[in-house]
Amino acid sequence: MQLDARIPGGPLADKWDAHRFALPLVAPPNRRRFEVIVVGTGLAGAGAAATLGELGYQVKVFTYNDSNRRAHSISAQGGINASKDYRNDGDSTHRLFYDTIKGGDYRSREANVYRLAQLSNEIIDQATAQGVPFAREYGGTLANRSFGGTQVARTFYARGQTGQQLLLGAYQALARQIHAGTVTSYTRCEMLEVVVVDGKAAGVVVRDMVTGEISSHSAHAVVLATGGYSNAYFLSTNAKACNVTAIWRAHRKGALFANPCFTQIHPTCIPASDEFQSKLTLMSESLRNDGRIWVPQAERETRHPRDIPEDQRDYFLERRYPAFGNLVPRDVASRAAKREVDAGKGVGSLHNGVYLDFAESLARLGHDVVTERYGNLFEMYERITGENPYEMPMRIYPAPHYTMGGLWVDYDLMTTVPGLYAIGEANFADHGANRLGASALMQGLADGYFILPTTVAGYLAGMLGKKPVPPSHPAFAAAEAEVKDRTNRLLAAKGSRTVDWFHRELGKIVWDECGMARTADGLRKAIADIPALQEEFHRDVRILGSGEDINQALERAGRVADFFELAQLMCRDALNREESCGGHFRVEHQTPDGEALRNDDEYAYVAAWGFDGPGVEPTLVKEHLEFENVELKTRSYK
Amino acid sequence: MDLTLRVWRQAGPDRPGAFEEYRAREISEDASFLEMLDVVNERLTLEGKEPITFDHDCREGICGTCGIMINGKPHGGQKGTATCQLHMRKFGNGDVIVVEPWRAAGFPVLKDLMVNRSAFDRIIEAGGYIGVDVGSAPEANLIPVPKAVSELAMDAAACIGCGACVAACPNNAAQLFTAAKVAHLNLLPQGQPERFARVEAMVDTMERFFGSCTNHGECEAACPKSISIDFIALLNKDYVRAKRINRAMVSRA
Ligand SMILES: Cc1cc2nc3c(=O)[nH]c(=O)nc-3n(C[C@H](O)[C@H](O)[C@H](O)COP(=O)(O)OP(=O)(O)OC[C@H]3O[C@@H](n4cnc5c(N)ncnc54)[C@H](O)[C@@H]3O)c2cc1C
Ligand code: FES
Numbered sequence: 102m103q104l105d106a107r108i109p110g111g112p113l114a115d116k117w118d119a120h121r122f123a124l125p126l127v128a129p130p131n132r133r134r135f136e137v138i139v140v141g142t143g144l145a146g147a148g149a150a151a152t153l154g155e156l157g158y159q160v161k162v163f164t165y166n167d168s169n170r171r172a173h174s175i176s177a178q179g180g181i182n183a184s185k186d187y188r189n190d191g192d193s194t195h196r197l198f199y200d201t202i203k204g205g206d207y208r209s210r211e212a213n214v215y216r217l218a219q220l221s222n223e224i225i226d227q228a229t230a231q232g233v234p235f236a237r238e239y240g241g242t243l244a245n246r247s248f249g250g251t252q253v254a255r256t257f258y259a260r261g262q263t264g265q266q267l268l269l270g271a272y273q274a275l276a277r278q279i280h281a282g283t284v285t286s287y288t289r290c291e292m293l294e295v296v297v298v299d300g301k302a303a304g305v306v307v308r309d310m311v312t313g314e315i316s317s318h319s320a321h322a323v324v325l326a327t328g329g330y331s332n333a334y335f336l337s338t339n340a341k342a343c344n345v346t347a348i349w350r351a352h353r354k355g356a357l358f359a360n361p362c363f364t365q366i367h368p369t370c371i372p373a374s375d376e377f378q379s380k381l382t383l384m385s386e387s388l389r390n391d392g393r394i395w396v397p398q399a400e401r402e403t404r405h406p407r408d409i410p411e412d413q414r415d416y417f418l419e420r421r422y423p424a425f426g427n428l429v430p431r432d433v434a435s436r437a438a439k440r441e442v443d444a445g446k447g448v449g450s451l452h453n454g455v456y457l458d459f460a461e462s463l464a465r466l467g468h469d470v471v472t473e474r475y476g477n478l479f480e481m482y483e484r485i486t487g488e489n490p491y492e493m494p495m496r497i498y499p500a501p502h503y504t505m506g507g508l509w510v511d512y513d514l515m516t517t518v519p520g521l522y523a524i525g526e527a528n529f530a531d532h533g534a535n536r537l538g539a540s541a542l543m544q545g546l547a548d549g550y551f552i553l554p555t556t557v558a559g560y561l562a563g564m565l566g567k568k569p570v571p572p573s574h575p576a577f578a579a580a581e582a583e584v585k586d587r588t589n590r591l592l593a594a595k596g597s598r599t600v601d602w603f604h605r606e607l608g609k610i611v612w613d614e615c616g617m618a619r620t621a622d623g624l625r626k627a628i629a630d631i632p633a634l635q636e637e638f639h640r641d642v643r644i645l646g647s648g649e650d651i652n653q654a655l656e657r658a659g660r661v662a663d664f665f666e667l668a669q670l671m672c673r674d675a676l677n678r679e680e681s682c683g684g685h686f687r688v689e690h691q692t693p694d695g696e697a698l699r700n701d702d703e704y705a706y707v708a709a710w711g712f713d714g715p716g717v718e719p720t721l722v723k724e725h726l727e728f729e730n731v732e733l734k735t736r737s738y739k
Numbered sequence: 740m741d742l743t744l745r746v747w748r749q750a751g752p753d754r755p756g757a758f759e760e761y762r763a764r765e766i767s768e769d770a771s772f773l774e775m776l777d778v779v780n781e782r783l784t785l786e787g788k789e790p791i792t793f794d795h796d797c798r799e800g801i802c803g804t805c806g807i808m809i810n811g812k813p814h815g816g817q818k819g820t821a822t823c824q825l826h827m828r829k830f831g832n833g834d835v836i837v838v839e840p841w842r843a844a845g846f847p848v849l850k851d852l853m854v855n856r857s858a859f860d861r862i863i864e865a866g867g868y869i870g871v872d873v874g875s876a877p878e879a880n881l882i883p884v885p886k887a888v889s890e891l892a893m894d895a896a897a898c899i900g901c902g903a904c905v906a907a908c909p910n911n912a913a914q915l916f917t918a919a920k921v922a923h924l925n926l927l928p929q930g931q932p933e934r935f936a937r938v939e940a941m942v943d944t945m946e947r948f949f950g951s952c953t954n955h956g957e958c959e960a961a962c963p964k965s966i967s968i969d970f971i972a973l974l975n976k977d978y979v980r981a982k983r984i985n986r987a988m989v990s991r992a
Pocket of ligand 1: 140141142143144145146163164165166171172173174175176177178179180181263264290291292293326327328329338339340343344346347383502503524525526527538539540541542543545
């Protein structure tokens with residue numbers, strides 16, 4: 102199989118414009134003749150569904166949450182990037198593009214990233230017009246802060262709740278379309294199968310999570326905006342329900358899965374405290390603007406941090422990366438913290454964290470300024486740990502956070518299944534091997550508000566006059582039967598262990614072998630161990646109740662079943678990639694001072710995997726990345 | 740710590756419900772309330788008893804999915820804290836904890852502790868937005884917004900839509916939820932064109948599902964985001980003006 106990303110020709114800066122002109126359009130009166138399904142109401146999905154509704158298409162939108170307002174996007178704290186250059190500090194479209202490509206360790210497509218940078222400003226305009234209460238200066242204009250991996254201040258934020266406010270903006274735009282009748286919304290409704298007819302996406306099969314009813318929905322095009330798969334690690338910063346099922350089911354139906362091993366481990370999370378821990382809490386990266394990261398120089402230090410004199414502390418990021426200091430990109434910061442903890446310098450009673458210290462900022466800026474910037478984060482930290490960050494440095498440690506991998510998509514955001522699109526975190530497109538902070542919100546909204554609504558018209562235009570495949574088509578009946586069969590098998594196991602037990606065990610393997618540092622031996626071991634655990638899961642899982650009403654254990658079991666399959670692909674992909682880049686660190690490939698060692702000659706490609714049946718070795722298809730506008734350099738933040 | 744839970748169990752929307760008692764032994768003080776329920780559910784499952792159904796997602800106090808009446812208080816009564824952020828260190832060894840769903844006609848119980856809060860979505864759909872299609876937004880700095888106004892709008896916009904305000908109110912009124920959205924949008928210059936249509940439509944929809952506000956103020960105390968009831972005054976003011984203005988507009992048309 103050959104992959105064609107269908108990147109338009111011409112100069113980088115003109116590609117999107119030229120492409121928009123070249124794409125066929127659907128005239129306003131014809132739009133209502135087209136039906137589009139959007140799965141997911143995060144920034145990407147709510148943005149796309151609302152915009153498609155505004156344009157006049159007939160949209161059905163599905164979410165497993167009880168309201169469109171609650172998607173995982175709501176948790177994003179820190180902010181959203183745009184190259185407005187309001188600060189007059191040398192920012193530009195090209196600089197945002199360059200930072201994102203470099204931050205992604207040269208494993209993303211130039212054309213996609215450039216388009217993202219171009220659209221970034223319009224996102225801020227749109228959100229502001231919707232009433233998103235971004236932080237402002239006293240003169241009434243918008244404020245900015247800086248984030249890791251950049252030397253300009255281009256991040257827009259709404260206190261520590263940027264994702265919430267952006268999502269509410271999109272949710273409200275969606276509510277307006279629901280009210281107008283262009284969008285029909287299905288909440289507490291989980292998509293469990295993609296239906297493909299004659300090689301094209303024809304619709305989805307969903308389960309009503311309240312009544313257990315399985316039903317089919319067809320459309321001219323299907324958009325998956327179902328988020329990332331960090332919960333493969335069990336413990337992550339993602340919301341508990343985040344899962345891979347939607348895109349995994351699409352993968353099984355023919356959509357290639359790209360770069361599954363590119364996962365991001367976020368440096369500033371609260372370290373785990375015990376076995377019962379159900380998730381890890383992120384402390385916004387914006388804290389690194391004013392907090393200094395350090396560990397004691399002595400191993401297994403037990404003194405109170407305030408009793409450790411300056412000359413016995415190691416501000417290891419400032420020491421190793423003087424140019425960027427505490428603001429190095431996430432992958433670099435995470436690995437550096439791991440190195441210190443592995444060397445026995447970890448802090449806290451379990452010695453599993455590093456300090457993030459605000460003492461100096463409190464002295465320099467005063468209590469009020471620090472409170473204004475980070476007050477809610479400090480409160481959140483105190484609520485969870487019982488420690489007060491105004492008096493005692495925070496303890497932080499990396500945790501799985503974001504997945505750069507996802508369904509392979511072309512420049513139009515279409516997967517390898519015609520008519521099936523993937524947007525937001527669900528696709529692989531823009532962040533390469535590492536995502537810069539405040540860029541996921543930007544990408545989700547660029548995809549949802551601007552790109553997908555434009556490109557999908559190009560596909561729909563060719564179907565004018567054709568009705569969608571009816572849900573009475575036998576392919577839907579077959580997909581429904583498959584879903585029911587899977588559900589029944591899970592319920593029938595009647596084993597001796599809970600779903601969470603298996604998920605936790607799986608998570609441990611993935612974290613140990615496919616987390617912050619990966620080795621060929623470890624990955625091979627994981628590839629051998631996961632199927633054994635998977636087999637045990639299907640034999641020994643215990644789910645009580647039935648499929649005919651609300652059954653949360655059953656919902657989780659379906660997701661965990663798909664995580665088992667995904668986890669194997671993550672490990673295979675990590676094993677295949679004999680280099681270190683971004684979030685993917687292969688211990689065998691590092692410089693003498695422990696930095697990632699890329700191999701551009703052999704691995705400057707997107708690894709897109711096909712599904713050839715359960716337990717069968719998947720096929721690898723490579724999309725070679727061409728770099729015409731940036732020079733591939735060793736990323737240096739020194 | 741060892742606890743006794745008295746938990747509301749209800750198999751479905753139209754089924755009768757009742758309290759059942761469970762022992763929760765050896766719970767860590769560092770566990771969150773929901774993690775404690777996770778542990779109880781794991782044990783129930785192994786004992787062959789159906790686990791307790793409860794809503795949750797982000798587990799960091801921002802999505803508004805969780806919401807449990809704990810000892811008669813929404814989210815357990817710790818100031819500015821959602822159920823998922825409540826930690827067991829706030830309870831004492833040997834405590835008996837009563838665990839119930841939100842009780843409100845506007846939020847019918849679906850199962851055990853899970854309720855249907857879609858009435859909130861209906862209120863937003865009625866007018867809780869600024870009608871600006873993608874593509875038609877002006878440059879973001881074109882309309883300056885005084886910092887104080889923007890901060891106040893943000894205070895209101897912080898609502899997570901959990902429904903604690905309704906659950907806390909003796910009348911099951913949804914004034915605080917509605918006022919928070921109305922205030923967020925009506926305070927901003929961008930929200931002015933639809934200001935009066937918005938407030939009237941939202942309040943009228945709210946009244947189809949929820950009781951009337953008689954100024955008890957329980958909602959503010961229960962709100963995990965400490966949203967102020969001052970916004971209800973703003974809502975009332977705009978609503979009264981809206982009735983007059985909207986009528987005048989209708990008669991002019
Ligand atoms: C704690 C935290 C903080 C973050 N902070 C920032 C930040 O400051 N800046 C930034 O840029 N990024 C941040 N991110 C990343 C960013 O929030 C996410 O990448 C982004 O919001 C993802 O948006 P999305 O629309 O792609 O998916 P999501 O918001 O995850 O939405 C997925 C949607 O799909 C639905 N769904 C999924 N599967 C199914 C199914 N099978 N059936 C039906 N519905 C389904 C869900 O219900 C949901 O509506 C943060 C992430 C975390 C975890
Ligand atoms: S689970 Fe999200 S607010 Fe509690």
